[in-house]
Amino acid sequence: MFRLKSKFIFLSIAVLVFTAVTSFAAKPPKVITIGTLYASSGSFATSSTSQYRGLKFWVSQVNKEGGVFVKAFNKKIPVKLVAYDDQGQTGTAGMLYNQLITRDRVNMLVADFGSVLTSVAVPLAKVHKVLLFDPTGTAAKFFTPDNQFVVLCSLPTSGQWPYALADFLIQKKIPRIAIIYSSNDFNQSQAVTLHDRLVKAGINPVYYQAVPTSTSNYSVLLHGIEATKPDAVIEFGFVPNDIAFLEGLQSSGLKFKMVFTIFPGQQLQLIQKNVGPKALYYTYTYPTPPLLKYNDVNFGPTLDSFEQAYKETGKKVDFLVVAGYNTGLIIEKTLDAAKSFDQLEFRKALAGFSGKVKTLDGEFKIDASGAQVGEMLPVAQFVPQGADGLDMHIVYPANLKTGNEIYPAP
Amino acid sequence: MRRRYLQALSVIILVAVVFLLLPRFYSNQSFLFNLMLYLGLAEGVNIIYGFTGYLPFGYVGFFGAGAYGSAIAITFWHISPFVCVILGGMAAVATGIVLIPLLRLSGAYFAIANLAASQALYLIVANPTMEKITQGPYGIDLSSVYNADAGYYTMLAVLVFAMVVVAYIRNSDFGLSLLAIKEDRVTASLAGVNVVRARSIAWMLSAFVAGLCGGAFGWFTAVFYPSTVFSLDVSVFTIVFALFGGVGTLAGPLLGALLLYSMYNFIGISTPQYFQLFYGFLIIGLVLFLPDGVASILQKGKVYVP
Numbered sequence: 001m002f003r004l005k006s007k008f009i010f011l012s013i014a015v016l017v018f019t020a021v022t023s024f025a026a027k028p029p030k031v032i033t034i035g036t037l038y039a040s041s042g043s044f045a046t047s048s049t050s051q052y053r054g055l056k057f058w059v060s061q062v063n064k065e066g067g068v069f070v071k072a073f074n075k076k077i078p079v080k081l082v083a084y085d086d087q088g089q090t091g092t093a094g095m096l097y098n099q100l101i102t103r104d105r106v107n108m109l110v111a112d113f114g115s116v117l118t119s120v121a122v123p124l125a126k127v128h129k130v131l132l133f134d135p136t137g138t139a140a141k142f143f144t145p146d147n148q149f150v151v152l153c154s155l156p157t158s159g160q161w162p163y164a165l166a167d168f169l170i171q172k173k174i175p176r177i178a179i180i181y182s183s184n185d186f187n188q189s190q191a192v193t194l195h196d197r198l199v200k201a202g203i204n205p206v207y208y209q210a211v212p213t214s215t216s217n218y219s220v221l222l223h224g225i226e227a228t229k230p231d232a233v234i235e236f237g238f239v240p241n242d243i244a245f246l247e248g249l250q251s252s253g254l255k256f257k258m259v260f261t262i263f264p265g266q267q268l269q270l271i272q273k274n275v276g277p278k279a280l281y282y283t284y285t286y287p288t289p290p291l292l293k294y295n296d297v298n299f300g301p302t303l304d305s306f307e308q309a310y311k312e313t314g315k316k317v318d319f320l321v322v323a324g325y326n327t328g329l330i331i332e333k334t335l336d337a338a339k340s341f342d343q344l345e346f347r348k349a350l351a352g353f354s355g356k357v358k359t360l361d362g363e364f365k366i367d368a369s370g371a372q373v374g375e376m377l378p379v380a381q382f383v384p385q386g387a388d389g390l391d392m393h394i395v396y397p398a399n400l401k402t403g404n405e406i407y408p409a410p
Numbered sequence: 411m412r413r414r415y416l417q418a419l420s421v422i423i424l425v426a427v428v429f430l431l432l433p434r435f436y437s438n439q440s441f442l443f444n445l446m447l448y449l450g451l452a453e454g455v456n457i458i459y460g461f462t463g464y465l466p467f468g469y470v471g472f473f474g475a476g477a478y479g480s481a482i483a484i485t486f487w488h489i490s491p492f493v494c495v496i497l498g499g500m501a502a503v504a505t506g507i508v509l510i511p512l513l514r515l516s517g518a519y520f521a522i523a524n525l526a527a528s529q530a531l532y533l534i535v536a537n538p539t540m541e542k543i544t545q546g547p548y549g550i551d552l553s554s555v556y557n558a559d560a561g562y563y564t565m566l567a568v569l570v571f572a573m574v575v576v577a578y579i580r581n582s583d584f585g586l587s588l589l590a591i592k593e594d595r596v597t598a599s600l601a602g603v604n605v606v607r608a609r610s611i612a613w614m615l616s617a618f619v620a621g622l623c624g625g626a627f628g629w630f631t632a633v634f635y636p637s638t639v640f641s642l643d644v645s646v647f648t649i650v651f652a653l654f655g656g657v658g659t660l661a662g663p664l665l666g667a668l669l670l671y672s673m674y675n676f677i678g679i680s681t682p683q684y685f686q687l688f689y690g691f692l693i694i695g696l697v698l699f700l701p702d703g704v705a706s707i708l709q710k711g712k713v714y715v716p
Contacts, residue, residue, distance in 0.1 A: 091643075096679070123556045127556065185549055
């Protein structure tokens with residue numbers, strides 16, 4: 001009798017607990033909290049604040065329409081952005097990511113700009129089982145098959161960036177190529193890919209040199225490069241490196257048949273302000289939105305309508321604004337597709353629409369480890385327009401081509 | 411003397427108990443870890459600057475050497491990360507031994523040479539030709555051994571060790587000989603202090619503490635780049651924290667790091683736009699009114715600061 005009674009009590013408690021848990025789990029939150037970091041100072045400040053502005057703009061846009069649609073609750077829920085300033089320091093960033101996860105208990109976590117400030121978030125997200133939406137941290141080591149809690153939203157891993165550039169150089173049969181790169185993860189991985197692809201095609205670079213990322217004067221290095229008589233000079237660096245390289249090139253009076261740098265295609269206004277348009281004449285770069293326009297957008301606004309809407313902020317659109325906004329779009333699509341409000345379900349939803357979504361930033365396609373493989377970076381060339389203007393033509397690959405390359409540069 | 415050791419011991423026990431219990435009440439483990447890290451580093455700077463007067467602007471070099479020493483040991487030897495943290499400390503000591511000749515310099519010359527040495531070390535570690543050993547610019551990935559709790563308690567052990575070392579120096583004859591060097595090397599030498607040996611020991615102890623901190627940081631963070639562990643911000647924060655609290659004591663650097671790092675995070679989170687302004691005023695105030703740190707207020711009132 002006693003045993004029967006205790007069994008009954010146990011069963012009743014179990015049913016009550018189950019009902020409480022399921023009813024609690026089914027209760028929609030009043031707001032979807034998105035946590036992120038930005039750097040208002042330090043070497044990543046310019047890029048980080050642009051990316052943050054893009055994400056903030058997405059939040060304001062969805063909230064204007066009553067929030068973001070969450071399939072798990074079949075309703076629109078407003079979005080709240082919780083953002084902290086990590087001042088560009090990884091130690092502070094680690095502490096603040098932890099704050100977002102453990103104290104603020106955000107629903108979605110978005111990384112700060114670039115690999116350095118993303119690096120500290122990756123193990124934290126994994127251990128706390130929170131999906132990390134990574135807009136621009138492109139280091140390949142973040143993406144491993146055993147980690148389901150990170151997704152690269154906007155760019156391919158950095159080692160894949162020069163695929164089109166390598167093909168372009170090989171197809172043009174440019175025999176003497178000089179590669180100079182800053183010694184950091186982002187730039188070296190590109191230099192290694194390019195070097196290996198060229199060597200495989202029978203082109204041995206005549207100059208292949210790493211320089212410290214802090215290099216601010218390229219004059220001596222440029223003369224060293226000139227001594228090897230290259231047909232093309234490829235410089236991989238961060239924004240300050242590209243500016244210093246282009247300044248050095250201009251002041252030295254040296255001319256090369258082809259010059260390539262990364263960031264004019266991403267931060268044109270900033271670089272143009274520093275070196276002037278003439279320093280960019282005939283320079284090659286990787287074009288990204290807004291310089292690169294995708295016409296087959298099937299989710300979110302087109303680039304033109306985004307630029308129109310973004311005017312209300314009084315700021316100009318650059319690539320990192322697009323990357324921040326695009327991360328918001330990917331979150332929106334995830335919430336729209338996930339069957340339940342659960343981090344692993346979000347990851348499953350992302351894998352489900354991978355390869356089917358095209359935003360203003362290009363195709364969203366991830367591999368099993370969460371690395372972006374959809375977006376690719378073409379090759380473009382800046383050409384003079386009028387007295388002081390600058391135009392840009394995509395010169396490779398053929399399906400995106402908007403003009404012919406001018407080679408050798410006059 | 412026994413009473414002073416007991417006072418020091420009570421400070422050490424208090425700090426250890428607080429950090430043992432805090433994770434039960436405050437869930438942001440990274441904040442607590444970073445706080446312990448800076449407490450440990452501030453005590454490390456205290457050993458060399460507080461007792462001998464050598465200001466190591468390049469102190470981060472030892473921190474980075476420890477982080478990389480430990481990470482390399484984990485990657486190549488696959489031994490317990492805890493043992494690797496100690497090996498990280500040894501790597502920093504080895505770096506300290508190489509840099510011992512710098513102690514022949516003094517004042518600003520020492521500070522600048524030390525700073526340059528730390529940056530040279532950074533460039534060596536980050537050099538692409540070192541990729542097979544240090545991973546060069548690609549940075550370190552220790553996610554396979556990532557264990558935040560173990561990293562946390564290891565850092566606590568390192569902090570306790572650093573405090574014990576400082577407590578010993580503060581109350582021993584060895585500490586007195588270091589203070590004599592700080593006052594005047596020549597006079598100390600004439601009084602029978604083996605200046606070269608004493609300052610070298612202090613230098614290596616200071617390096618060892620920074621190396622242990624670096625090793626624990628690497629384990630706790632799991633993924634880091636050369637620019638992270640050789641960032642000059644680490645040196646600057648550590649020195650400011652130690653100076654603010656008051657060097658030459660056990661409690662001073664603890665107080666400085668505790669107050670300033672907590673404030674740094676509180677303001678950084680609540681009102682980041684005023685952060686640099688506030689911090690700037692605080693440092694100006696420190697230089698103008700409290701050049702010997704917060705501990706000096708108590709010392710002026712004839713209160714013994716452990």
